[in-house]
Amino acid sequence: MVLSDALPGVRIEGKPQCHIVAAAKEHGDVVASVGCALSRVRTGMPATDATCAIPASRLAEVVDALERTAATDTIVAKYAAEDARRFA
Numbered sequence: 001m002v003l004s005d006a007l008p009g010v011r012i013e014g015k016p017q018c019h020i021v022a023a024a025k026e027h028g029d030v031v032a033s034v035g036c037a038l039s040r041v042r043t044g045m046p047a048t049d050a051t052c053a054i055p056a057s058r059l060a061e062v063v064d065a066l067e068r069t070a071a072t073d074t075i076v077a078k079y080a081a082e083d084a085r086r087f088a
Helices: 002-006 019-027 037-043 056-087
Strands: 011-013 031-033 051-053
């Protein structure tokens, strides 16, 4: 959710998972993958995790966007939690 909010238009792919590396390298795209059964079994990656390929040239931009978005989400979540107590 944070990745998608921070980088509108980010590509989120399915299988095969490994193609996200080529997409990031060849096109300069930030690409995430929900994974595939093969890579999950081979790497021991749990179903709760996803992978993301970020071109090195965009790393600072992506980290900055993620930090700003996460900070905003934290503020909104705090407000929502306080507001929810009114209805408890």
